[in-house]
Structure formats: structure tokens, C-alpha cells
Amino acid sequence: MKASVDPEICIGCTLCTQTCPGVFKMKDGKSIAYKNPVPDAFKEACKNAAQECPASAIMIEE
Template sequence: MKAKVDPELCIGCELCVNLCPEVFRMEDGKAVAFTDPTPEAARESCQQAKEQCPVDAVVVSS
């Protein structure tokens, strides 16, 4: 599993960082996914971040 953030879409709301700090962090006002692959223990919260991002900027691939 791998997560990415589309910087063109991200509005910097920090929701994904709060939901899944193991994978996402803020850089220059935008979220970035800094782990590849996503740690096993963070898969569920990473998926939640994808589902709850208000602008669908989180992309998760298997």
C-alpha cells in the first residue's frame, strides 16, 4: 500500500495529518505522504484519510 497527496488539490486542512501522522505531514502548507510503503499499522487510518479528505487529494494504491 502506498499513499500520495496531489499538491494541486490539497488545501492544507491538516485532516490527514491528524488522522494518520504515521504517513502524512505538512510541508509548506500542503500535506505530503512521507512513507513508502505505508506501515501495516497505519493502513486503516491512511484509508480513512483518503475517504475523508475534503478535496479527494489523497491517492492510495495497493
């Protein structure tokens, strides 16, 4: 599974970094997915972060 964040859509709310800090971190005021492929231990939290993103900026590729 791979995660990515569209920087044009991301509003920098940090919700994903709080929900899944093992995959997402902030860079220049926007979130980035820094760990790909997503480790098994973080898959559920990563999916939750994508669902909770208020801007729908996170893409998950199975």
C-alpha cells in the same frame, strides 16, 4: 500499499495529518505522504484519511 497527495488539489486542511500522522505531514502548507510503502500499522488510518479528505487529494495504491 502506497499513499500520495496531489499538491495541486490539497487545500492544507491538516485532516489527514490528524487522522494518520504516521504517514502524512505538512510541508509548505500542503500535506505530503512521507512514509511509503505504508506500514501495516497505519494502513486503516491511511485509508480513513483518504476517505475523509475534503478535496479528494489523497491517492491510495494497493
